[in-house]
Amino acid sequence: MADELDPRARRTRGAILAAFTTLALGRRYDAIRVAELIAAAGIGRSTFYEHFRSKDEVLVAAVEPILHTLASAALGRASKAQVRAMLDHVWEQRGVARVLLDGRTGARLARRIAALITARRGASATLPAMAAATAQLTMLRLWLRGEVACPVADLAAHMLACRALLNDPT
Known part of the structure; x- marks a missing residue:
């Protein structure tokens, strides 16, 4: 543009x-x-x-760097250190993050992450991309709310493991 x-x-x-x-x-x-x-x-x-x-x-433009990191993690293109740094930032802004991850806003963010994944992978990856994005945001939401406690390093590993959802099941 x-x-x-x-x-x-x-x-x-x-x-x-x-x-x-x-x-x-x-x-x-x-x-x-x-x-x-x-x-x-x-x-x-x-x-x-x-x-x-x-x-x-x-909103989407404001959180775009976070969404890019999540998409890169799902694609296996982010390092654990990058994901940890993003999680540290989200934790510092957890009050805002909790609100943004709920309801239709959270759904909008999931669609944007899925679009980033699909754009890098190809149109055939739409369903797996949405599954990976939704899984990542669900883990993030549970962690931020304190419903599931885990160290940042473990959460980063789980975020990166979402790449398995993009593998071809055949």
Whole structure:
């Protein structure tokens, strides 16, 4: 996309993402309104919609590095150290992460991870990609809620083991 190369577009996207992060740290995701996001970013409504279609799209962009790490782990292309670093970051932001992983937001994140996996693997991997993404987010959700306690190193190993779900069953 040409806008990604434009420094003004990068600054505007950065302002929107920074505003989103600030708002998300202070309240529940569902309580954030696009109008508040626009005001916090210091931009106009039309400018917001030139860069994002919705608040949900901003959410996905804000957590994209985490989603890429999870997709890479499912594909067997991430190191245990990379996954551990991502898990440490998620733990530091666990209050926000718990909220984001629930309900339709969690489902949206699972679809994005599956899309990243499928894009790297091919269209025939849609069902296994969704299974791997859902498994990863379920483990993450259980760990963040304290329902299943395990060391970060063990959770990282389980995240990486999701690559088995992508293997051809025949």
